[in-house]
Amino acid sequence: MVSALGWLAGNAFAPLFALLYSLLLAAALRALWRSGERQEEIRVVPACVEVIPVPGGSPVFRAHPHWVRLLTDDERVRLASSGRQVEVGSFLAPAERQTLAEMLEGLLAASDGGNRRR
Structure with missing residues (x-):
């Protein structure tokens, strides 16, 4: 929603940066979650x-x-x-x-x- 408002305000790259940020955050959270699954x-x-x-x-x-x-x-x-x-x-x-x-x-x-x- 914030990226859409940025796009409406004239920042054409706001949705792209929001998507890239979301993907990086998802990858980091997945890596953190997987590291917590260690067991023996x-x-x-x-x-x-x-x-x-x-x-x-x-x-x-x-x-x-x-x-x-x-x-x-x-x-x-x-x-x-x-x-x-x-x-x-x-x-x-x-x-x-x-x-x-x-x-x-x-x-x-x-x-x-x-x-x-x-």
């Missing part, structure tokens, strides 16, 4: 621990729970076994990452039957 699947069962970055995809990390170590620092949560490491929860906020680390610690201890608390 972490399976902890008595037989193995798997990290699958995309649901339905193939695992990027697989190991027996007895040999998996949980490595945490201020910014990252990692699972390690046999010289391999994978970062999990990189897209989470720091408080959510801490909750993930605590949950993984409990699941690893329960699946292994041992106590992994440090």
Whole structure:
């Protein structure tokens, strides 16, 4: 509507700029929406621990729970076994990452039957 008023006032390029602006805004919002859809699947069962970055995809990390170590620092949560490491929860906020680390610690201890608390 504003571009139509601009066109009526003599600015012949107002509708074109409004269309271009709308397309750029739509593309930016779509990219933002898609970045918020990131997820990964972490399976902890008595037989193995798997990290699958995309649901339905193939695992990027697989190991027996007895040999998996949980490595945490201020910014990252990692699972390690046999010289391999994978970062999990990189897209989470720091408080959510801490909750993930605590949950993984409990699941690893329960699946292994041992106590992994440090």
